Amino acid sequence: MFDLHGKTALITGAGQGVGAGVARVLAAQGAGVAVNDIDKDRAEETAQAIREAGGTAYALPFDVTDLDAVLDAVRGFERKAAPVDVLVNNAGNAGAGAFRPTPFRQSDPADWRRFTEVNLFGVMNCAKAVLDGMAARGHGRIVTIASGSGVIGQAIGVSLYAAAKGGAIAFMRHLAIENAADGITANTIALGLIDPAASGREANHTREMAARLPVGRIGVPDDPAALCAYLASDEASWITGQTLHLNGGSYTS
Numbered sequence: 383m384f385d386l387h388g389k390t391a392l393i394t395g396a397g398q399g400v401g402a403g404v405a406r407v408l409a410a411q412g413a414g415v416a417v418n419d420i421d422k423d424r425a426e427e428t429a430q431a432i433r434e435a436g437g438t439a440y441a442l443p444f445d446v447t448d449l450d451a452v453l454d455a456v457r458g459f460e461r462k463a464a465p466v467d468v469l470v471n472n473a474g475n476a477g478a479g480a481f482r483p484t485p486f487r488q489s490d491p492a493d494w495r496r497f498t499e500v501n502l503f504g505v506m507n508c509a510k511a512v513l514d515g516m517a518a519r520g521h522g523r524i525v526t527i528a529s530g531s532g533v534i535g536q537a538i539g540v541s542l543y544a545a546a547k548g549g550a551i552a553f554m555r556h557l558a559i560e561n562a563a564d565g566i567t568a569n570t571i572a573l574g575l576i577d578p579a580a581s582g583r584e585a586n587h588t589r590e591m592a593a594r595l596p597v598g599r600i601g602v603p604d605d606p607a608a609l610c611a612y613l614a615s616d617e618a619s620w621i622t623g624q625t626l627h628l629n630g631g632s633y634t635s
């Protein structure tokens with residue numbers, strides 16, 4: 383895969399599921415990783431597992447929706463450890479089975495804000511924390527894990543989630559344009575269904591869902607992690623502002 387030695391990557395929401403997979407794979411490629419999660423114990427667990435496998439990892443718990451907390455944590459980490467070369471915005475309040483699908487007409491307005499806070503503002507807060515440093519160094523990689531639902535309408539009851547993910551996709555496109563001249567790339571992964579077992583959730587109906595996908599299987603965290611390793615690499619300097627659909631072959635446009 384791609385050589386990430388000498389790079390430092392911050393992965394948000396990496397205490398379990400997709401984020402933990404991304405942290406593990408980036409560390410295996412040689413990156414030092416800052417493992418963020420709102421849940422301190424989970425962040426430490428992922429970091430510990432990476433260290434036991436011979437990698438370099440630090441737990442960096444904070445809530446991505448709290449800008450002051452994000453700025454404090456990232457500044458402290460950069461002072462004590464290393465500048466962040468790669469940011470993977472993975473923290474989100476939804477993966478398969480993470481919430482009960484609710485049509486918009488039945489939705490609680492408090493949830494409109496809740497979905498937007500983590501899936502869109504969380505991305506902005508973390509980008510804000512790393513961008514000035516990346517621009518000063520003339521190099522940076524930002525990857526956001528969004529969802530196919532941010533681009534296409536398919537499932538019923540995910541409009542709040544889709545709106546926030548769609549906002550993140552649009553934000554990332556413009557981040558790419560604004561920062562390309564400073565050597566910073568910004569790309570988004572519009573992710574399809576990942577095995578809920580990776581997040582400790584029940585794997586209901588996954589066999590039927592897998593059968594509907596051209597490749598015949600649902601995803602595992604290593605699938606988005608491999609794409610993150612590429613997007614984080616020096617070789618990926620000519621890809622920016624893109625939304626890459628990673629979903630086992632579902633038609634998306």
Ligand SMILES: NC(=O)c1ccc[n+]([C@@H]2O[C@H](COP(=O)([O-])OP(=O)(O)OC[C@H]3O[C@@H](n4cnc5c(N)ncnc54)[C@H](O)[C@@H]3O)[C@@H](O)[C@H]2O)c1
Nearest residue numbers: 395397399400420445446473474476477478573575576581
């Ligand atoms: N799993 C899927 O099928 C799937 C599909 C499409 C997109 N995604 C996206 O991929 C990302 C990861 O999904 P997952 O299924 O691994 O999720 P998950 O729920 O298993 O893990 C998310 C992690 O983020 C942490 N987190 C939540 N809010 C946070 C906050 N405010 N600050 C810091 N950490 C926070 C949680 O504690 C948790 O450990 C999410 O953005 C999700 O929307 C997942």
